[in-house]
Structures are given as structure tokens and as C-alpha cells.
Amino acid sequence: MTQFSENALPTATFDRPTWTPLLELSTREVFEIMLTTQVHPYTEEANVKDGEFTALVGLAGSICGVLSIRCTDQSARIMASKMLGMTPEEVDSDSWDALGEIANMIAGNFKGKLSGVGNHCMLSVPTIIVGTDYESRSLAGGNTIESIFDFEKKPFWVTLELHE
Amino acid sequence: MSQIRALIVDDSSVMRKIVERSLRQAGLDLSTVYEAGNGAEALGLLDTNTVDLILSDINMPVMDGLEFVRQLQTIPKLKGVPVVMITTEGSESNVVQALSLGAKGYIRKPFTPDQVKEHVLPVLGL
Numbered sequence: 001m002t003q004f005s006e007n008a009l010p011t012a013t014f015d016r017p018t019w020t021p022l023l024e025l026s027t028r029e030v031f032e033i034m035l036t037t038q039v040h041p042y043t044e045e046a047n048v049k050d051g052e053f054t055a056l057v058g059l060a061g062s063i064c065g066v067l068s069i070r071c072t073d074q075s076a077r078i079m080a081s082k083m084l085g086m087t088p089e090e091v092d093s094d095s096w097d098a099l100g101e102i103a104n105m106i107a108g109n110f111k112g113k114l115s116g117v118g119n120h121c122m123l124s125v126p127t128i129i130v131g132t133d134y135e136s137r138s139l140a141g142g143n144t145i146e147s148i149f150d151f152e153k154k155p156f157w158v159t160l161e162l163h164e
Numbered sequence: 165m166s167q168i169r170a171l172i173v174d175d176s177s178v179m180r181k182i183v184e185r186s187l188r189q190a191g192l193d194l195s196t197v198y199e200a201g202n203g204a205e206a207l208g209l210l211d212t213n214t215v216d217l218i219l220s221d222i223n224m225p226v227m228d229g230l231e232f233v234r235q236l237q238t239i240p241k242l243k244g245v246p247v248v249m250i251t252t253e254g255s256e257s258n259v260v261q262a263l264s265l266g267a268k269g270y271i272r273k274p275f276t277p278d279q280v281k282e283h284v285l286p287v288l289g290l
Contacts, residue, residue, distance in 0.1 A: 034273075084185070094181075
């Protein structure tokens with residue numbers, strides 16, 4: 001749901017029941033188009049250690065927050081190989097870059113699906129974190145949507161953390 | 165036009181490779197493909213190299229795609245080179261601005277090779 005205030009910048013009101021399927025749809029579309037891969041919800045219990053690669057993209061404007069993707073090193077490598085039409089063994093540091101681009105495209109696709117938000121929300125260039133030995137604090141008063149998908153039998157997390 | 169010299173401008177090396185692959189899949193006979201990580205790097209390459217087609221991302225560090233197109237239009241020898249922007253979805257205002265600055269078309273990410281073909285061939289008159 002998007003509400004237009006008296007200010008020039010429309011503000012999007014967090015709406016979990018609507019936004020969660022839109023974020024999942026954006027993820028599925030990016031994987032289908034760029035990796036020719038269909039992804040489905042991960043049905044096993046996900047181990048947080050399977051999130052050793054993290055790509056972050058900031059959103060600022062009508063909605064403010066961070067979209068992140070976390071997955072294993074091997075998953076990132078396979079994602080890059082599918083994007084580039086290579087074998088996973090041929091992929092080097094491209095796996096970092098590929099994960100960042102996937103995060104960027106999901107964020108762009110998602111904001112484009114929120115009526116009135118697309119033109120009023122900027123994306124940052126992606127940042128990549130390697131390793132799981134870090135703590136992340138939720139944004140004060142913010143909301144979080146997280147979906148876990150299955151990629152080659154491993155989980156990957158798509159998380160949207162929003163400022164209030 | 166038989167052989168095409170293309171410049172791909174994107175801060176993501178993966179995306180540059182994907183765009184090159186898509187251009188080849190579109191049937192373009194690429195003789196040379198130059199790559200740059202941002203608009204400033206691209207302008208540096210164009211100082212000493214000639215290209216027939218430029219594909220540029222919008223959201224890049226150092227110099228973004230909009231400023232790159234704006235500067236291209238001020239350089240007489242580069243003004244006529246067709247530029248196709250590559251942008252994430254939901255950025256219509258950026259697209260409108262890029263077209264008003266002189267870009268000839270745009271492709272939205274994520275994209276299929278067919279979409280690249282559909283948007284690039286017309287600007288080359290093919």
C-alpha cells in the first residue's frame with residue numbers, strides 16, 4: 001500500500017501481507033530470467049552457517065532500509081556460473097559480484113512492484129560480506145521480511161529490513 | 165554494419181560479461197568489446213578508441229550513467245554514438261532523464277537475450 005502525503009515524496013506504508021509475496025515474486029523472477037532457474041521455499045530447517053556470503057543493497061527514499069541475500073560460497077559460485085553460462089569451476093571472484101547483482105535486481109524489481117515507489121527510491125551499489133562471524137542489529141522500530149529459498153538443495157535468505 | 169565495436173559500462177564485471185554474451189546471442193558480430201566500470205573510465209577509453217555502440221548502466225560509483233550520457237553529448241565526435249541504458253526496474257524517472265539527455269533506448273534488469281536484441285538492433289538500424 002502506498003500513501004501519498006502532502007510532501008512531494010510519496011511514503012510507502014509497510015504492509016507485510018502484500019509485501020512478502022511481492023518480495024518472493026521479485027526473487028523468483030530474477031532467478032528465472034537471469035539464471036533460468038526456478039526457486040521454491042526452503043522446507044528444511046536452515047542452518048545459519050549456510051549464509052557465509054552476504055550481499056547488501058541499500059534503499060533510500062519512499063522506503064528506506066537494506067535488502068540482503070545470504071547463501072553459501074558454493075551457492076554463490078553456482079549462481080554466478082548460471083548467470084555467465086560457465087561451469088562453477090570456471091567462476092572466480094565473479095561469484096561475489098554476481099550475488100551483488102542479484103541483490104540489486106531483486107531490490108529494483110521489488111520497488112518497481114510497489115505502486116508509486118519506484119521513482120522515489122534509490123538503490124546503493126551492492127556491498128558484499130564474507131563470513132558468518134558478525135552480528136546484525138535490526139533497525140530501531142523497523143520491520144523485517146525474510147524468505148528462505150531452496151537453491152541446489154541449500155538455503156538462501158532474502159531479507160528486507162526497513163526503517164520505520 | 166558488419167562488425168561492431170561496443171563499449172559496455174557497468175560497475176559489475178558479471179553484468180558486463182552477461183551484456184556481451186547477450187549481444188553475441190542477438191547476432192551482433194562484435195569485433196571489439198571495451199569495458200569500463202563507470203562513466204569516467206568510459207570517457208577515458210573513448211579518448212583513444214572509437215565505438216559504434218555503447219551500453220551503460222545508470223547506477224554506478226564515481227560517475228553514473230546519466231552524467232556519462234550528459235558529458236558524451238558535449239563531445240562532438242561522440243555525440244552520434246548510440247547509447248542504450250541498462251537500468252533496474254522501477255526507475256522510470258531515470259529512464260526519462262537518460263532519454264532526454266540523448267540515450268537512444270533502455271533495457272531493464274533483469275533481462276533476457278531477446279530483450280537485448282529487441283532494444284539494441286533498432287538503435288543500430290538493424
